[in-house]
Amino acid sequence: xxxxxxxxxxxxxxxxxxxxxxxxxxxxxxxxxxxxxxxxxxxxxxxxxxxxxxxxxxxxxxxxxxxxxxxxxxxxxxxxxxxxxxxxxxxxxxxxxxxxxxxxxxxxxxxxxxxxxxxxxxxxxxxxxxxxxxxxxxxxxxxxxxxxxxxxxxxxxxxxxxxxxxxxxxxxxxxxxxxxxxxxxxxxxxxxxxxxxxxxxxxxxxxxxxxxxxxxxxxxxxxxxxxxxxxxxxxxxxxxxxxxxxxxxxxxxxxxxxxxxxxxxxxxxxxxxxxxxxxxxxxxxxxxxxxxxxxxxxxxxxxxxxxxxxxxxxxxxxxxxxxxxxxxxxxxxxxxxxxxxxxxxxxxxxxxxxxxxxxxxxxxxxxxxxxxxxxxxxxxxxxxx
Ligand SMILES: Nc1nc2c(ncn2[C@@H]2O[C@H](COP(=O)(O)OP(=O)(O)OP(=O)(O)O)[C@@H](O)[C@H]2O)c(=O)[nH]1
Numbered sequence: 164x165x166x167x168x169x170x171x172x173x174x175x176x177x178x179x180x181x182x183x184x185x186x187x188x189x190x191x192x193x194x195x196x197x198x199x200x201x202x203x204x205x206x207x208x209x210x211x212x213x214x215x216x217x218x219x220x221x222x223x224x225x226x227x228x229x230x231x232x233x234x235x236x237x238x239x240x241x242x243x244x245x246x247x248x249x250x251x252x253x254x255x256x257x258x259x260x261x262x263x264x265x266x267x268x269x270x271x272x273x274x275x276x277x278x279x280x281x282x283x284x285x286x287x288x289x290x291x292x293x294x295x296x297x298x299x300x301x302x303x304x305x306x307x308x309x310x311x312x313x314x315x316x317x318x319x320x321x322x323x324x325x326x327x328x329x330x331x332x333x334x335x336x337x338x339x340x341x342x343x344x345x346x347x348x349x350x351x352x353x354x355x356x357x358x359x360x361x362x363x364x365x366x367x368x369x370x371x372x373x374x375x376x377x378x379x380x381x382x383x384x385x386x387x388x389x390x391x392x393x394x395x396x397x398x399x400x401x402x403x404x405x406x407x408x409x410x411x412x413x414x415x416x417x418x419x420x421x422x423x424x425x426x427x428x429x430x431x432x433x434x435x436x437x438x439x440x441x442x443x444x445x446x447x448x449x450x451x452x453x454x455x456x457x458x459x460x461x462x463x464x465x466x467x468x469x470x471x472x473x474x475x476x477x478x479x480x481x482x483x484x485x486x487x488x489x490x491x492x493x494x495x496x497x498x499x500x501x502x503x504x505x506x507x508x509x510x511x512x513x514x515x516x517x518x519x520x521x522x523x524x525x526x527x528x529x530x531x532x533x534x535x536x537x538x539x540x541x542x543x544x545x546x547x548x
Pocket of ligand 1: 182356357358359360361362363365386389392440441443499500501502503504525527528529533
């Protein structure tokens with residue numbers, strides 16, 4: 164009996180131990196053991212139609228949605244601003260950036276007494292505006308003579324100043340862009356200048372002016388040195404539907420220029436504008452590169468215009484660059500960019516004097532139509548306010 168009791172007791176203890184182990188294991192899983200992958204969730208039940216849907220469904224019973232094959236939208240080309248309205252806007256902008264100079268000069272000349280101090284101050288204002296030493300002295304001399312003879316009080320100081328400043332800008336210079344070729348060939352415009360002066364932007368802006376004048380144009384992206392410059396030019400071209408001839412990155416600029424002009428000749432275009440690389444590593448390198456571009460292009464058609472792009476904000480540095488480029492290529496016109504960001508409009512005088520070449524265009528902003536022909540009279544009017 165004792166033994167039977169003992170066996171029953173051992174059996175009960177054993178069963179209890181097994182049950183305890185199983186319960187412990189299950190609880191352990193729940194606290195941090197290996198997680199089972201979540202059961203796949205059932206697909207969401209379709210949402211009940213909202214009242215609005217229901218109303219729409221009432222009006223138009225659901226039909227199977229047609230598979231829409233969307234045509235890419237046709238590219239809408241920009242319409243470049245015509246020259247006349249562009250001039251008005253740019254004149255206002257020019258007046259904004261330059262009238263400190265004009266006002267400064269007028270205030271000095273309107274003093275009751277024009278003594279030595281006044282003339283010296285006048286010289287300082289002119290030199291600060293980057294007009295250059297020789298033109299400053301000339302202008303002061305002429306003003307002194309005229310205002311002494313005519314009498315400052317009696318004369319219209321503004322009119323005298325306007326006349327003398329305009330004379331300084333050599334208004335008789337021919338500022339027309341030579342964009343038309345002879346004998347049925349296209350005009351070829353080479354655009355040169357150091358990187359960052361605004362060359363590529365200027366090429367794009369000139370193309371827009373020509374498109375606005377119904378001329379047929381192609382662009383040559385011969386600034387193969389910087390891939391971004393080529394892409395930048397391509398974007399300018401695309402916007403007005405002008406073809407851009409480009410070569411491989413780091414390729415030979417002369418061959419791109421050649422291809423651009425060749426294509427222009429074959430297609431009978433009016434003008435080809437070639438953007439060049441302006442690395443000023445040394446004069447010889449620059450001369451070799453630009454010389455080659457010009458030689459190669461002229462196998463197809465003569466270059467009709469070489470435009471040097473200068474950043475107006477660089478002052479004396481710009482003049483040094485101008486000198487180097489003019490020794491390397493025959494510059495026929497100057498484009499002065501960023502006049503909107505400079506109070507030193509006097510650079511126009513200095514650079515024309517330095518090169519004996521007219522400023523033909525001025526850049527007055529980053530906008531696509533912020534480029535205008537340079538007009539000495541309008542420039543002085545903007546200056547004097
Ligand atoms: N405010 C102002 N910015 C200008 C003007 N012209 C060009 N720029 C800006 O100057 C910068 C340089 O212009 P780019 O046309 O790239 O100069 P780039 O000489 O071709 O230089 P690379 O492409 O490096 O050869 C750009 O940010 C232009 O938007 C201008 O008349 N006014």
